[in-house]
Amino acid sequence: MTNKMEYNAPTEVKELEIISTYHLEEEAKKVVPKGGFDYMSGGSGKEWTLKRNDEAFFHKGICPRVLANVEFPETKTSILGQELSVPFIMAPISAHGLAHESKEAGTAKGIAEFGGSIMSISAYSGATFEEIDEGLNGNNRWFQIYMSKDETMNKNILDEAKKDGASAIILTADATLSGNRERDLSNKFVYPFGMPIVSRYLTGSGKNMSLNNIYAQSKQKIEPDDVRFIKDYSGLPVFVKGIQCPEDALLAIGAGADGVWVSNHGGRQLDHAPGSFETLESIAKAVAGKVPIVFDSGIRRGEHIFKALASGADIVAIGRPVLFGLALGGHKGVTSVFKYFENDLKRVMQLAGTQTIKDVKNTQLIDLK
Amino acid sequence: MTNKMEYNAPTEVKELEIISTYHLEEEAKKVVPKGGFDYMSGGSGKEWTLKRNDEAFFHKGICPRVLANVEFPETKTSILGQELSVPFIMAPISAHGLAHESKEAGTAKGIAEFGGSIMSISAYSGATFEEIDEGLNGNNRWFQIYMSKDETMNKNILDEAKKDGASAIILTADATLSGNRERDLSNKFVYPFGMPIVSRYLTGSGKNMSLNNIYAQSKQKIEPDDVRFIKDYSGLPVFVKGIQCPEDALLAIGAGADGVWVSNHGGRQLDHAPGSFETLESIAKAVAGKVPIVFDSGIRRGEHIFKALASGADIVAIGRPVLFGLALGGHKGVTSVFKYFENDLKRVMQLAGTQTIKDVKNTQLIDLK
Amino acid sequence: MTNKMEYNAPTEVKELEIISTYHLEEEAKKVVPKGGFDYMSGGSGKEWTLKRNDEAFFHKGICPRVLANVEFPETKTSILGQELSVPFIMAPISAHGLAHESKEAGTAKGIAEFGGSIMSISAYSGATFEEIDEGLNGNNRWFQIYMSKDETMNKNILDEAKKDGASAIILTADATLSGNRERDLSNKFVYPFGMPIVSRYLTGSGKNMSLNNIYAQSKQKIEPDDVRFIKDYSGLPVFVKGIQCPEDALLAIGAGADGVWVSNHGGRQLDHAPGSFETLESIAKAVAGKVPIVFDSGIRRGEHIFKALASGADIVAIGRPVLFGLALGGHKGVTSVFKYFENDLKRVMQLAGTQTIKDVKNTQLIDLK
Amino acid sequence: MTNKMEYNAPTEVKELEIISTYHLEEEAKKVVPKGGFDYMSGGSGKEWTLKRNDEAFFHKGICPRVLANVEFPETKTSILGQELSVPFIMAPISAHGLAHESKEAGTAKGIAEFGGSIMSISAYSGATFEEIDEGLNGNNRWFQIYMSKDETMNKNILDEAKKDGASAIILTADATLSGNRERDLSNKFVYPFGMPIVSRYLTGSGKNMSLNNIYAQSKQKIEPDDVRFIKDYSGLPVFVKGIQCPEDALLAIGAGADGVWVSNHGGRQLDHAPGSFETLESIAKAVAGKVPIVFDSGIRRGEHIFKALASGADIVAIGRPVLFGLALGGHKGVTSVFKYFENDLKRVMQLAGTQTIKDVKNTQLIDLK
Secondary structure, three states: OOOOOOOOOOOOOOOOOOOOHHHHHHHHHHHOOHHHHHHHHOOOOOOHHHHHHHHHHHHEEOOOOOOOOOOOOOOOEEEOOEEEOOOEEEOOOOOHHHOOOOHHHHHHHHHHHHOOOOEEEEOOOOOOHHHHHHHHOOOOEEEEEOOEOOHHHHHHHHHHHHHOOOOOEEEEOOOOOOOOOHHHHHHOOOOOOOOOOOHHHOOOOOOOOOHHHHHHOEOOOOOHHHHHHHHHHHOOOEEEEEEOOHHHHHHHHHOOOOEEEEOOHHHOOOOOOOOHHHHHHHHHHHHOOOOOEEEOOOOOOHHHHHHHHHOOOOEEEEOHHHHHHHHHHHHHHHHHHHHHHHHHHHHHHHHOOOOOHHHHHOOOOEEOO | OOOOOOOOOOOOOOOOOOOOHHHHHHHHHHHOOHHHHHHHHOOOOOOHHHHHHHHHHHHEEOOOOOOOOOOOOOOOEEEOOEEEOOOEEEOOOOOHHHOOOOHHHHHHHHHHHHOOOOEEEEOOOOOOHHHHHHHHOOOOEEEEEOOEOOHHHHHHHHHHHHHOOOOOEEEEOOOOOOOOOHHHHHHOOOOOOOOOOOHHHOOOOOOOOOHHHHHHOEOOOOOHHHHHHHHHHHOOOEEEEEEOOHHHHHHHHHOOOOEEEEOOHHHOOOOOOOOHHHHHHHHHHHHOOOOOEEEOOOOOOHHHHHHHHHOOOOEEEEOHHHHHHHHHHHHHHHHHHHHHHHHHHHHHHHHOOOOOHHHHHOOOOEEOO | OOOOOOOOOOOOOOOOOOOOHHHHHHHHHHHOOHHHHHHHHOOOOOOHHHHHHHHHHHHEEOOOOOOOOOOOOOOOEEEOOEEEOOOEEEOOOOOHHHOOOOHHHHHHHHHHHHOOOOEEEEOOOOOOHHHHHHHHOOOOEEEEEOOEOOHHHHHHHHHHHHHHOOOOEEEEOOOOOOOOOHHHHHHOOOOOOOOOOOHHHOOOOOOOOOHHHHHHOEOOOOOHHHHHHHHHHHOOOEEEEEEOOHHHHHHHHHOOOOEEEEOOHHHOOOOOOOOHHHHHHHHHHHHOOOOOEEEOOOOOOHHHHHHHHHOOOOEEEEOHHHHHHHHHHHHHHHHHHHHHHHHHHHHHHHHOOOOOHHHHHOOOOEEOO | OOOOOOOOOOOOOOOOOOOOHHHHHHHHHHHOOHHHHHHHHOOOOOOHHHHHHHHHHHHEEOOOOOOOOOOOOOOOEEEOOEEEOOOEEEOOOOOHHHOOOOHHHHHHHHHHHHOOOOEEEEOOOOOOHHHHHHHHOOOOEEEEEOOEOOHHHHHHHHHHHHHHOOOOEEEEOOOOOOOOOHHHHHHOOOOOOOOOOOHHHOOOOOOOOOHHHHHHOEOOOOOHHHHHHHHHHHOOOEEEEEEOOHHHHHHHHHOOOOEEEEOOHHHOOOOOOOOHHHHHHHHHHHHOOOOOEEEOOOOOOHHHHHHHHHOOOOEEEEOHHHHHHHHHHHHHHHHHHHHHHHHHHHHHHHHOOOOOHHHHHOOOOEEOO
């Protein structure tokens, strides 16, 4: 039980030699307090969707193309006119402080030192904008919003995010209440620290509150008008995050969304939902290039990034592995994780015979039995 | 071996904090005597159909719909003009006394205190109508019949059920003899107490009798005329329980059944039968709304209820999880189980973007690979 | 290693209470010497086909039919004009002496005492015709032949089988040499006793010979002419055993076979062959009722018999489970196994709503995902 | 860690009794130093493709044909006009010295003593041409090339291979950089000895170098022109190895390749690639007999050889099992492995009713569910 007990987050700062992000998870489990680790790594219900997020990638195979004349593949790309050195960014995740004492500031610093990617700042951050800014040191950032039931508060938060320099807003639409997090229920998990960004609309700071409690205080009724409101009020591009079917993708685009964010919240919300990867192809077909697609939920390897891009994603977002890197090595661990993905993706691109991200996106995957 | 030994059923009465009904089963296993627990939780043969009942739900996925403007989903519905606060009721199960000393009276009381649902009273109840009535306290009830070979006795039982206030009769058609209950054979299981309702047509009270023995004394030849007889004699609506294919559904309707009850008896009768859920869609298509459909066999989560309704069921019936709740907390445990399902279903409805049961029923599930 | 050591076969004679034939196998493992048990229960290579024989039954489901007005199902049937009380017979298996000191005579006696079935006598029997006759006590019998390379010896063996009263000859065509029995190789298994029927054409009696050695001395080149020869010479009906595809079924029929015996030798010959059950439907379609079909390889339950009959078999043959019964209870154990299958089949027939074997054969199974 | 420590390769020379090549692997694990064993037996990433190479064979079944009049099947065949006693040859594998002190010379000697097959000499051999020649004793050999970035060096190597008597060149096209060998990373594996053939273009001899390092010094940009260059310069037939899709097969043929070598490098390069066997049929269809096809990646049994030939391969190449035989028995172990495959294939051919390799190639496999 983490309940109201002191929470001792890891503090080490070091570069990591990464064999795989699965090993990273095993190592992180050894240093992160159980309540925090289970919160980070767990899913909802039976965790079927969590596992399926990983397994669904094996519905498709990558054919090695061996006469493609490829050398030193290029991973640079762009989204919404923003240049990226790699086709992956940080997913918005709450409460990085569970992983490391440096909280979101550590993650931000690690990403900034890697360079060429984007930090997504969660509304449920445990660090303040100011703390994160120090880590980011001018690096590009997007802001993820959980809306309040009170429109004024939403405006205040958007004002603050915009002032902080967010170049896009991510509206998380799939978490209007907490998924059935059985591990957290078993652990009687509550957040060991506050959430300064949304604390203005919480009764309480977030500290010692359960996930159920926090989500219940956010807005439940999310609809296309919310997309329009955020876009109009902030003047920033808006991604709708949590899209898992073509219908919602079209609704979002119809409401003015600048991007579709395919995700099932890392298997943490609706269990018995399909694996996120197996929803991507049909959504991409419906979107038909009208807006860019961000994909998350299950990215653990370069092969996953490759398959997501080949199935219609423009970039992917990475969540848990970054937190495990943060837990094990602070901001340097975060940079190590980003470098791992960059190297792994380049190797996959080389072996698959693809020189550029455009080549990857034009690759035909193989349906597996 | 439970054989002719004293049976010490649990006695505790308390509310339960339920993580999942699977955990509930593990906990119940610790407090219920082995013979009784194996009887309750076991299936027939290899228990393939028992496991398939759970696994078959994963043939379909639920797509989270995230822009649906849903808040505080409504679970109320009705069947045969009877109002329900939730789309689930108690399945008819024999011998609740194996789980708790309060027997069916405890279950009945728990359901009555939850309110808005229905108690199904099994002909193989270990409690008398009078005992159950005390628990039910006026709550709605249906009566499930195992027919005698002697028509007069059937009339007597129907008279009594009607007098007791049953608002429908459930004809169990799939248990004309005992399934191949290998666990019970290993345990040499016999019922540790009598069955007052059917004891009039048993040689013996039911006490110290094996399942094989008891079933063998019931009527084997069940046919459409039995449906007509019950309906005509009782004047009550009749459900035919145990339907697993469109042909039997149509036969039942042709014989005047007021409802089709899709079930494989919780995997306890014919092993190697399909999972109950995988039979539902084709049956619902054949029934085509002519009569309502009740579904059981495998309901353990809100997701299961959701999928059954989206596949054509009007309501579902829940069996074993209620008995496990009864074992762990008496009537209060039963109420806790009902509340668990209500909360879990509401969460799933919210995350799936469905405000009402009608919305759930109109949901298109996703075929999974 | 059983090699050249004294072999102590079980000797107990008793009726068995059978929970399942899988339990029977576990029990037999405890009393049969390892070399003998591995020989009996093992398959070839990875034992993939051995396992698939069991798993393939789950490609199809049995729908419980619940309004079928069935009581006391009838299991009697006939094949080639020979009346049977049950649709299953003894499969031809070598070396029963590995299981029990009473050898094939024990099996024969157990079958005779059950009544209404058929004993298949293997050419690789460890008992003489005379010993088996004493057990059979006039019961119907078929003779299975492994042919010699020497036509005269084949004539002698057929003469002897005919004189012994065989009412049909089974030509095993799928074992022209030994399958890749890795367990036997590990155990350096050799037969601990001779094979009196075929010893006339072996160099050596069969005692202390490996399976490889014995098969190598039999005839390899099996073709349609062999079917014709046996039929013409013996004047008895001939089954061709080992058929796994429509082409071979038609070749056999073209050569005058009186019956097709679908089998993959219990997964003991060609590993990576399909499960026997999954080959049955297409063969039955090709045979189209021209001759009867016997099915074996994998029958362990009443559900298996039901599915085989519903897929085109006229009767099935049971092998290993009978040997396990023999090991545990001598001839009484054999009778217990036959009774188990009779009871289990009747239960399945009742629950599936089938009164007669004809009803079973007319049943449409359900394709499972 | 094998890093810079003395490496004690096995030294025993003896014939092997082989139960299966899977057992062989287990036994080899006991005698080969961990770093070397993991390098030999491991794959890349999650080792999904490595496992899939084995499992994919079960997508197809072999039907036993039992009336085919077969005896003493013939395994002789030819490729590019070169006669073979068996349809399998040695796959090109680097660093045999990890398995046995006799290095490639031991393998070569074992193959020569078996006779009628082909030794593939890897450019990453730990032995010199001269050492291998002594073992080969005139036996047929092919040479596998990893190209240098420097054309002159490639010419030198080809000159030397040709002078050594290579009758074909194998261009490995799927290993332009190292796969993600997680086991090697964990072990910090480096080669414990040099690579005399390619050392001319390495910085360092190969000794104490990691796989990453060695591959990085080879040529990455492989394209059809390289096929033309090798063919023109050497005047020898060229196989392009690593083909996994019809497109690359056609590119290779278009560039003048004399044969297509279907392989995924034993699951060591691009993980998440399909199993090699599941790519074969479509490639063979595209090749349409224009050039011969060699297949590797996953051959462990006679059944695998049979299925590969029946799916379009002309011959197969065997890798790891030979190394395991080398580890356990030196050159005699290698001969034992070749004899094992010959015997196992003959048994499969007999049981499948095929007299010749042509019959095998004309066999229709069965699609399995």
